[in-house]
Amino acid sequence: MSLTIAIPKGRLGSQAIEMLKAAGIGESIDEKSRKLVFDDEQRNLRFMLLKNSDIITYVENGVADIGISGKDMIMENSADIYELYKMNIGKCKISVAGIKGKKIFKDDTIIKVATKFPETAKKYFNSKGQKIKIIKLNGSIELAPILGLSDVIVDIVETGNTLKANGLEVFEDMYPITAMVISNKISYKFKRKEIKEIIELIRKEDEKYG
Ligand code: PRP
Ligand code: MG
Numbered sequence: 001m002s003l004t005i006a007i008p009k010g011r012l013g014s015q016a017i018e019m020l021k022a023a024g025i026g027e028s029i030d031e032k033s034r035k036l037v038f039d040d041e042q043r044n045l046r047f048m049l050l051k052n053s054d055i056i057t058y059v060e061n062g063v064a065d066i067g068i069s070g071k072d073m074i075m076e077n078s079a080d081i082y083e084l085y086k087m088n089i090g091k092c093k094i095s096v097a098g099i100k101g102k103k104i105f106k107d108d109t110i111i112k113v114a115t116k117f118p119e120t121a122k123k124y125f126n127s128k129g130q131k132i133k134i135i136k137l138n139g140s141i142e143l144a145p146i147l148g149l150s151d152v153i154v155d156i157v158e159t160g161n162t163l164k165a166n167g168l169e170v171f172e173d174m175y176p177i178t179a180m181v182i183s184n185k186i187s188y189k190f191k192r193k194e195i196k197e198i199i200e201l202i203r204k205e206d207e208k209y210g
Pocket of ligand 1: 155160
Protein backbone atom coordinates (compact mmCIF):
# COMPACT_ATOMS: atom_id res chain seq x y z
CA MET A 1 0.00 0.00 0.00
CA SER A 2 1.37 3.41 -0.84
CA LEU A 3 -0.17 5.25 2.13
CA THR A 4 -1.28 3.98 5.52
CA ILE A 5 -3.76 6.21 7.32
CA ALA A 6 -4.60 5.98 11.04
CA ILE A 7 -8.20 6.80 11.90
CA PRO A 8 -9.50 7.12 15.47
CA LYS A 9 -12.40 5.04 16.73
CA GLY A 10 -15.25 6.67 18.62
CA ARG A 11 -16.97 10.01 18.25
CA LEU A 12 -14.21 11.80 16.30
CA GLY A 13 -13.63 8.67 14.23
CA SER A 14 -17.24 8.48 13.07
CA GLN A 15 -17.07 12.09 11.87
CA ALA A 16 -13.71 11.50 10.21
CA ILE A 17 -14.90 8.34 8.44
CA GLU A 18 -18.02 10.13 7.21
CA MET A 19 -15.80 12.86 5.80
CA LEU A 20 -13.38 10.42 4.16
CA LYS A 21 -16.29 8.62 2.51
CA ALA A 22 -17.68 11.93 1.24
CA ALA A 23 -14.21 12.73 -0.09
CA GLY A 24 -14.33 9.43 -1.99
CA ILE A 25 -11.40 7.82 -0.18
CA GLY A 26 -12.98 5.91 2.69
CA GLU A 27 -15.42 3.62 0.91
CA SER A 28 -13.68 0.48 2.13
CA ILE A 29 -14.09 1.36 5.81
CA ASP A 30 -16.88 -0.53 7.56
CA GLU A 31 -17.22 0.87 11.07
CA LYS A 32 -19.78 -1.74 12.05
CA SER A 33 -17.52 -4.69 11.36
CA ARG A 34 -14.95 -5.80 13.94
CA LYS A 35 -12.18 -5.42 11.39
CA LEU A 36 -9.46 -2.89 12.17
CA VAL A 37 -7.68 -2.66 8.82
CA PHE A 38 -9.34 -1.71 5.53
CA ASP A 39 -7.61 -1.61 2.17
CA ASP A 40 -8.59 0.57 -0.75
CA GLU A 41 -6.84 -1.36 -3.50
CA GLN A 42 -7.75 1.12 -6.21
CA ARG A 43 -6.24 4.10 -4.48
CA ASN A 44 -3.48 2.12 -2.81
CA LEU A 45 -4.56 3.18 0.68
CA ARG A 46 -4.66 1.27 3.93
CA PHE A 47 -6.82 2.54 6.79
CA MET A 48 -6.22 1.42 10.37
CA LEU A 49 -8.81 2.02 13.10
CA LEU A 50 -7.05 2.82 16.35
CA LYS A 51 -7.81 4.07 19.81
CA ASN A 52 -7.64 7.85 19.87
CA SER A 53 -4.67 7.89 22.18
CA ASP A 54 -2.65 5.47 20.00
CA ILE A 55 -2.84 7.39 16.69
CA ILE A 56 0.21 9.49 17.51
CA THR A 57 2.30 6.47 18.47
CA TYR A 58 1.58 4.76 15.14
CA VAL A 59 2.30 7.92 13.14
CA GLU A 60 5.41 8.87 15.07
CA ASN A 61 6.84 5.39 14.51
CA GLY A 62 5.97 5.41 10.82
CA VAL A 63 3.64 2.41 10.96
CA ALA A 64 1.03 4.88 9.74
CA ASP A 65 2.16 7.59 7.31
CA ILE A 66 -0.58 10.00 8.28
CA GLY A 67 -3.40 10.08 10.79
CA ILE A 68 -6.31 12.05 12.13
CA SER A 69 -5.81 13.02 15.74
CA GLY A 70 -7.35 15.47 18.16
CA LYS A 71 -5.13 18.42 19.09
CA ASP A 72 -5.66 17.33 22.72
CA MET A 73 -3.64 14.16 22.12
CA ILE A 74 -0.97 16.07 20.18
CA MET A 75 -0.49 18.56 23.03
CA GLU A 76 -0.41 15.84 25.63
CA ASN A 77 2.21 13.74 23.83
CA SER A 78 4.46 16.47 22.33
CA ALA A 79 5.25 13.98 19.56
CA ASP A 80 7.83 14.33 16.81
CA ILE A 81 5.34 14.57 13.94
CA TYR A 82 4.10 17.21 11.52
CA GLU A 83 0.73 18.86 11.99
CA LEU A 84 -0.23 19.30 8.35
CA TYR A 85 -3.84 20.35 8.34
CA LYS A 86 -6.16 21.75 10.99
CA MET A 87 -9.63 20.31 10.44
CA ASN A 88 -13.05 21.76 11.17
CA ILE A 89 -14.30 18.57 12.80
CA GLY A 90 -13.70 17.52 16.39
CA LYS A 91 -14.19 21.06 17.67
CA CYS A 92 -14.21 21.19 21.44
CA LYS A 93 -12.09 22.59 24.26
CA ILE A 94 -10.05 21.42 27.20
CA SER A 95 -11.33 23.00 30.37
CA VAL A 96 -10.95 22.98 34.12
CA ALA A 97 -14.26 21.98 35.65
CA GLY A 98 -15.64 21.09 39.03
CA ILE A 99 -18.75 20.93 41.15
CA LYS A 100 -21.14 23.76 40.30
CA GLY A 101 -20.63 26.77 42.54
CA LYS A 102 -17.59 25.30 44.25
CA LYS A 103 -14.72 26.93 42.41
CA ILE A 104 -11.67 26.85 44.66
CA PHE A 105 -8.38 28.39 43.58
CA LYS A 106 -6.03 29.33 46.38
CA ASP A 107 -2.35 29.93 45.66
CA ASP A 108 -1.18 28.20 48.79
CA THR A 109 -3.19 24.99 48.53
CA ILE A 110 -2.47 21.98 46.38
CA ILE A 111 -5.41 21.32 44.10
CA LYS A 112 -6.18 17.71 43.21
CA VAL A 113 -6.72 17.45 39.45
CA ALA A 114 -8.24 14.33 37.88
CA THR A 115 -7.52 14.01 34.18
CA LYS A 116 -6.48 11.85 31.27
CA PHE A 117 -4.23 14.75 30.19
CA PRO A 118 -1.61 14.99 32.97
CA GLU A 119 1.05 16.79 30.91
CA THR A 120 -1.38 19.38 29.58
CA ALA A 121 -2.77 19.95 33.07
CA LYS A 122 0.72 20.30 34.59
CA LYS A 123 1.80 22.78 31.93
CA TYR A 124 -1.33 24.87 32.39
CA PHE A 125 -1.28 25.06 36.19
CA ASN A 126 2.50 25.55 36.27
CA SER A 127 2.16 28.62 34.07
CA LYS A 128 -0.36 29.99 36.57
CA GLY A 129 1.87 29.17 39.53
CA GLN A 130 -0.79 26.88 40.95
CA LYS A 131 0.40 23.82 42.83
CA ILE A 132 -1.44 20.64 41.89
CA LYS A 133 -1.49 16.91 42.43
CA ILE A 134 -2.39 14.91 39.32
CA ILE A 135 -4.76 11.98 39.58
CA LYS A 136 -4.48 10.10 36.29
CA LEU A 137 -7.72 8.54 35.07
CA ASN A 138 -8.65 6.96 31.76
CA GLY A 139 -12.33 7.84 31.45
CA SER A 140 -15.50 9.00 33.17
CA ILE A 141 -13.38 11.79 34.64
CA GLU A 142 -16.49 13.68 35.70
CA LEU A 143 -17.04 11.25 38.54
CA ALA A 144 -13.84 12.22 40.36
CA PRO A 145 -14.98 15.45 42.04
CA ILE A 146 -18.39 14.01 42.80
CA LEU A 147 -16.87 11.09 44.66
CA GLY A 148 -14.26 13.23 46.38
CA LEU A 149 -11.31 11.80 44.47
CA SER A 150 -10.31 15.24 43.17
CA ASP A 151 -11.10 18.95 43.57
CA VAL A 152 -11.34 19.63 39.84
CA ILE A 153 -11.04 17.85 36.51
CA VAL A 154 -9.21 18.76 33.33
CA ASP A 155 -11.14 17.27 30.46
CA ILE A 156 -12.67 17.71 27.03
CA VAL A 157 -15.88 19.71 26.87
CA GLU A 158 -17.82 19.51 23.63
CA THR A 159 -21.55 20.09 24.13
CA GLY A 160 -21.19 20.45 27.91
CA ASN A 161 -23.85 17.78 28.39
CA THR A 162 -21.65 15.44 30.43
CA LEU A 163 -20.71 18.22 32.87
CA LYS A 164 -24.31 19.34 33.20
CA ALA A 165 -25.66 15.82 33.68
CA ASN A 166 -23.22 15.35 36.57
CA GLY A 167 -23.74 18.66 38.34
CA LEU A 168 -20.42 20.15 37.23
CA GLU A 169 -19.52 23.40 35.45
CA VAL A 170 -16.56 24.87 33.60
CA PHE A 171 -14.31 26.94 35.89
CA GLU A 172 -11.79 27.96 33.22
CA ASP A 173 -11.32 27.23 29.53
CA MET A 174 -7.78 26.13 28.79
CA TYR A 175 -7.24 25.39 25.09
CA PRO A 176 -9.43 25.17 21.98
CA ILE A 177 -9.24 21.80 20.23
CA THR A 178 -9.89 20.53 16.72
CA ALA A 179 -8.93 17.44 14.79
CA MET A 180 -5.65 17.62 12.85
CA VAL A 181 -4.18 15.66 9.98
CA ILE A 182 -0.72 14.64 11.19
CA SER A 183 2.15 13.02 9.35
CA ASN A 184 5.21 10.95 10.06
CA LYS A 185 8.27 13.09 9.28
CA ILE A 186 10.04 10.56 7.07
CA SER A 187 6.82 9.68 5.24
CA TYR A 188 6.36 13.36 4.50
CA LYS A 189 9.80 13.49 2.97
CA PHE A 190 9.38 10.46 0.71
CA LYS A 191 5.61 10.37 0.06
CA ARG A 192 4.93 14.08 -0.03
CA LYS A 193 3.01 13.98 -3.30
CA GLU A 194 0.64 11.21 -2.14
CA ILE A 195 0.13 12.86 1.24
CA LYS A 196 -0.63 16.23 -0.32
CA GLU A 197 -3.15 14.63 -2.68
CA ILE A 198 -5.02 13.01 0.22
CA ILE A 199 -4.99 16.20 2.26
CA GLU A 200 -6.35 18.11 -0.70
CA LEU A 201 -9.29 15.68 -0.95
CA ILE A 202 -9.89 15.95 2.80
CA ARG A 203 -9.64 19.73 2.72
CA LYS A 204 -12.36 20.03 0.05
CA GLU A 205 -14.80 18.13 2.28
CA ASP A 206 -13.58 19.63 5.54
CA GLU A 207 -14.18 23.18 4.34
CA LYS A 208 -17.90 22.39 4.26
CA TYR A 209 -17.76 22.03 8.04
CA GLY A 210 -16.06 25.41 8.51
C1 PRP B 1 -15.52 12.84 26.44
C2 PRP B 1 -14.91 13.79 27.45
C3 PRP B 1 -16.10 14.29 28.21
C4 PRP B 1 -17.20 14.30 27.16
C5 PRP B 1 -17.40 15.70 26.65
O1 PRP B 1 -15.72 11.63 27.08
O2 PRP B 1 -13.98 13.13 28.27
O3 PRP B 1 -16.44 13.41 29.24
O4 PRP B 1 -16.76 13.45 26.09
O5 PRP B 1 -18.46 15.78 25.73
P1 PRP B 1 -19.75 16.64 26.01
O6 PRP B 1 -19.32 18.00 26.48
O7 PRP B 1 -20.41 16.72 24.64
O8 PRP B 1 -20.62 15.95 27.00
P2 PRP B 1 -16.00 10.29 26.30
O9 PRP B 1 -17.43 10.21 25.93
O10 PRP B 1 -15.04 10.20 25.18
O11 PRP B 1 -15.74 9.16 27.38
P3 PRP B 1 -14.55 8.90 28.41
O12 PRP B 1 -14.22 10.18 29.09
O13 PRP B 1 -15.11 7.92 29.38
O14 PRP B 1 -13.40 8.37 27.64
MG1 MG C 1 -15.62 11.60 29.35
